[in-house]
Amino acid sequence: MNYFPDEVIEHVFDFITSHKDRNAVSLVCKSWYKIERISRRRVFIGNCYAISPERVIERFPELKSLTLKGKPHFADFNLVPHDWGGFVQPWIEALVKHRVGLEELRLKRMVISDESLELLSKKFVNFKTFVLVSCEGFTTDGLAAIAANCRYLRELDLQENEVEDHRGHWISCFPESCTSLVSLNFACLKGDINLTALERLVARSPNLTSLRLNQAVPLDSLQRILMRAPQLVDLGTGSFLHDPASGASSKLKATLLKCNSIRTLSGFLEVSPRCLTAIYPVCQNLNSLNLSYAPGIHGNDLIKLIQHCRKLERLWILDSIGDKGLGVVASTCKELQELRVFPSDPYGVGNAAVTEEGLVAISAGCPKLHSLLYFCQQMTNAALITVAKNCSNFTRFRLCILDPTRPDPVTMQPLDEGFGAIVQSCKRLRRLSLSGLLTDQVFLYIGMYAEQLEMLSIAFAGNSDKGMLYVLNGCKKLRKLEIRDCPFGNAALLMDVGKYETMRSLWMSSCEITLVGCKTLAKKMPMLNVEIINDEDDIAPSSEDIPIVGKMYLYRTLVGPRKDAPWFVEIL
Amino acid sequence: MSPENLNQSPDSDVGSLNFEETRLTLGLPGVECRGCKSGVKRGFSETVDLNLGSSSSGCGGGDDDKRSSGENDVLDSAKPPAAKAQVVGWPPVRASRKNAMKSCKYVKVAVDGAPYLRKVDLEMYNTYQQLLSALEDMFSCFTIRNYLNERKIMDQVNGVEYVPTYEDKDGDWMLIGDVPWKMFVESCKRLRLMKSSEAIGLAPRTPSKNSSTS
Numbered sequence: 181m182n183y184f185p186d187e188v189i190e191h192v193f194d195f196i197t198s199h200k201d202r203n204a205v206s207l208v209c210k211s212w213y214k215i216e217r218i219s220r221r222r223v224f225i226g227n228c229y230a231i232s233p234e235r236v237i238e239r240f241p242e243l244k245s246l247t248l249k250g251k252p253h254f255a256d257f258n259l260v261p262h263d264w265g266g267f268v269q270p271w272i273e274a275l276v277k278h279r280v281g282l283e284e285l286r287l288k289r290m291v292i293s294d295e296s297l298e299l300l301s302k303k304f305v306n307f308k309t310f311v312l313v314s315c316e317g318f319t320t321d322g323l324a325a326i327a328a329n330c331r332y333l334r335e336l337d338l339q340e341n342e343v344e345d346h347r348g349h350w351i352s353c354f355p356e357s358c359t360s361l362v363s364l365n366f367a368c369l370k371g372d373i374n375l376t377a378l379e380r381l382v383a384r385s386p387n388l389t390s391l392r393l394n395q396a397v398p399l400d401s402l403q404r405i406l407m408r409a410p411q412l413v414d415l416g417t418g419s420f421l422h423d424p425a426s427g428a429s430s431k432l433k434a435t436l437l438k439c440n441s442i443r444t445l446s447g448f449l450e451v452s453p454r455c456l457t458a459i460y461p462v463c464q465n466l467n468s469l470n471l472s473y474a475p476g477i478h479g480n481d482l483i484k485l486i487q488h489c490r491k492l493e494r495l496w497i498l499d500s501i502g503d504k505g506l507g508v509v510a511s512t513c514k515e516l517q518e519l520r521v522f523p524s525d526p527y528g529v530g531n532a533a534v535t536e537e538g539l540v541a542i543s544a545g546c547p548k549l550h551s552l553l554y555f556c557q558q559m560t561n562a563a564l565i566t567v568a569k570n571c572s573n574f575t576r577f578r579l580c581i582l583d584p585t586r587p588d589p590v591t592m593q594p595l596d597e598g599f600g601a602i603v604q605s606c607k608r609l610r611r612l613s614l615s616g617l618l619t620d621q622v623f624l625y626i627g628m629y630a631e632q633l634e635m636l637s638i639a640f641a642g643n644s645d646k647g648m649l650y651v652l653n654g655c656k657k658l659r660k661l662e663i664r665d666c667p668f669g670n671a672a673l674l675m676d677v678g679k680y681e682t683m684r685s686l687w688m689s690s691c692e693i694t695l696v697g698c699k700t701l702a703k704k705m706p707m708l709n710v711e712i713i714n715d716e717d718d719i720a721p722s723s724e725d726i727p728i729v730g731k732m733y734l735y736r737t738l739v740g741p742r743k744d745a746p747w748f749v750e751i752l
Numbered sequence: 753m754s755p756e757n758l759n760q761s762p763d764s765d766v767g768s769l770n771f772e773e774t775r776l777t778l779g780l781p782g783v784e785c786r787g788c789k790s791g792v793k794r795g796f797s798e799t800v801d802l803n804l805g806s807s808s809s810g811c812g813g814g815d816d817d818k819r820s821s822g823e824n825d826v827l828d829s830a831k832p833p834a835a836k837a838q839v840v841g842w843p844p845v846r847a848s849r850k851n852a853m854k855s856c857k858y859v860k861v862a863v864d865g866a867p868y869l870r871k872v873d874l875e876m877y878n879t880y881q882q883l884l885s886a887l888e889d890m891f892s893c894f895t896i897r898n899y900l901n902e903r904k905i906m907d908q909v910n911g912v913e914y915v916p917t918y919e920d921k922d923g924d925w926m927l928i929g930d931v932p933w934k935m936f937v938e939s940c941k942r943l944r945l946m947k948s949s950e951a952i953g954l955a956p957r958t959p960s961k962n963s964s965t966s
Contacts, residue, residue, distance in 0.1 A: 254841065256840070256846050256847075257840075257841035257844045257845070257846070258840055258841050259840065260839045260848065304947070340846060340848045342848075368848065420961070449852065472849070473849070473852050475852070475853060522845065522849065522852060523843060523845065523853075525853070555843060555845075580843055580844060582843055584842060584843075613844075637844075639842070639844075664841070
């Protein structure tokens with residue numbers, strides 16, 4: 181390849197789009213590194229503290245699209261204190277300062293302020309795509325700035341963010357000249373929205389294919405919107421409630437009959453079973469259905485709906501569907517690839533309506549299934565072994581038994597054998613979450629068989645340091661390991677310190693590691709930031725003088741300890 | 753934190769549950785860690801206990817909380833705990849999803865001096881007045897007195913005045929009525945009818961109109 185001129189190699193590299201592949205390509209030789217770096221337009225930074233914005237900008241002068249991730253995954257479950265970090269402002273300031281022609285920004289678990297939003301909206305003239313997932317720190321005023329200033333905005337996608345809602349007017353800030361919208365998702369906003377402005381915005385956006393509304397958008401407004409946008413492919417309804425006597429349901433049904441491009445359906449933040457029948461016209465072509473936010477729909481109504489959805493590839497649903505309902509899914513949805521079953525009572529333990537039976541039925545009926553998130557009441561080894569036999573294609577397998585230390589209820593044994601069967605059978609498994617009563621044995625299996633595993637989540641499992649060691653020694657492709665409430669201590673932590681440089685991050689909370697152990701690790705590995713998060717909720721230091729660490733988060737980094745750590749974070 | 757709820761013996765594990773067969777032991781032999789193991793591996797049940805212990809402080813009837821909840825008593829033996837109390841971050845469901853799932857909002861109501869608690873579903877009401885009327889019905893010896901926009905509850909029999917308060921998401925005790933109703937419903941974790949004589953630090957809501965409480 182060295183005999184080709186650079187332009188040819190660059191042209192070849194244009195076909196290499198995945199960032200993993202481009203990273204690999206850049207390591208081949210100096211010349212390829214150089215060509216790759218000047219042609220790269222999309223950069224993915226999995227941990228915003230692993231590198232500085234200046235170095236990214238310097239290496240990739242053609243940067244157009246940036247993806248950043250901030251807080252560790254367990255922040256989703258309130259395990260990370262609020263002001264821990266993940267601020268995007270320094271990145272935006274650096275991009276502005278170096279006049280990067282940013283067109284796309286995707287952020288996950290980061291903190292972004294209204295000031296950042298305003299700066300971004302004014303300084304990046306060609307800004308087109310903005311995706312925020314699980315972010316916080318901003319209000320609808322910041323969104324107003326985006327709407328008002330980003331002239332060529334195509335995509336504004338807000339997923340599960342915490343936004344302070346100052347009510348409604350931000351959508352009116354899209355100027356009349358803005359006709360470029362392709363995707364608009366504001367389902368996570370809690371406040372009212374100016375419905376007239378919304379309907380007019382939709383009317384002047386002929387390229388709009390994805391629209392996800394929030395709960396403040398009533399059914400009649402949805403019907404008017406659909407009249408204007410029959411080309412929609414992805415629809416998220418707002419409130420799906422109406423007075424049955426009003427005829428709104430049949431009107432909506434008629435409108436939906438004209439929307440024959442809809443392939444993805446979500447929303448239903450408020451819904452009643454009778455209203456649900458209005459969507460039957462679109463069910464037969466649906467690829468993706470998310471009813472996981474629809475409270476109070478009984479299993480039987482869900483079953484009736486599912487029976488219309490023969491082409492479903494992705495289904496997110498509540499456990500109120502029951503084992504029986506999952507049986508119907510198994511016999512109807514033969515194309516199913518991804519299933520998520522969420523608990524309808526997330527505060528309760530022992531109230532889930534699905535058990536191992538539902539999962540076994542799905543595994544038997546859906547040969548293409550490869551991604552699973554399943555909250556359930558109980559699980560048995562026999563069921564897991566059957567699932568492993570039926571479905572060896574899993575790439576993501578996340579099982580959450582609501583009582584996390586529950587053994588197999590039939591045999592009273594730990595679930596080691598069941599999960600062992602999963603990892604042995606699913607050779608392409610990349611992500612795994614465990615629960616139930618588990619001993620070190622399950623980790624022996626994981627270390628032995630889970631060769632492609634990249635992310636592992638463990639809670640309330642294991643007996644000793646051996647468990648963690650099996651995983652660290654065996655899983656060569658491990659990138660993210662998150663552990664809570666397990667009896668793993670310093671011996672496991674310190675056995676192979678070099679391992680952590682091959683990983684993105686390690687989280688350990690409520691385990692048995694001590695401050696001395698963490699300090700030892702930090703000293704040996706200067707390329708790691710070892711953060712001790714001193715939460716109020718932690719175990720008080722013991723009477724002995726070596727305190728156990730409540731929460732530790734370590735990650736590899738090229739730029740040393742971060743300067744924005746709050747007072748309760750100690751970087752060793 | 754309630755350290756007294758922790759089972760202090762370092763080798764015993766799941767204190768309140770009969771899990772002898774599945775008892776998990778700790779530590780590798782010969783590892784120096786033995787000396788620096790200063791805590792106990794907390795099983796799920798103990799973590800639940802800790803939370804119950806800490807959340808029952810500050811309202812009438814600490815131990816009664818565990819019993820009177822009526823649901824799945826965590827002290828049941830032999831079966832896996834089906835406790836209603838929450839361990840931080842378990843089950844691993846995002847906060848936004850948890851909030852969306854609340855279709856009813858039952859909160860405990862404690863009255864200073866009463867031997868047991870009641871529960872009300874805040875979703876059933878649309879205004880503070882409706883809620884206070886319901887409390888009036890529930891604790892039928894009380895009437896609600898509206899002193900110039902101040903909401904108080906009076907026990908007519910013994911002449912004791914009560915001030916309705918609530919514990920919010922941050923764990924702070926607040927006077928009822930300051931925030932919009934919906935905001936209150938979202939953030940209220942429990943109610944307490946506090947004796948006026950104890951409500952000294954809570955300033956009157958409309959200072960221009962009222963004399964001070966207690």
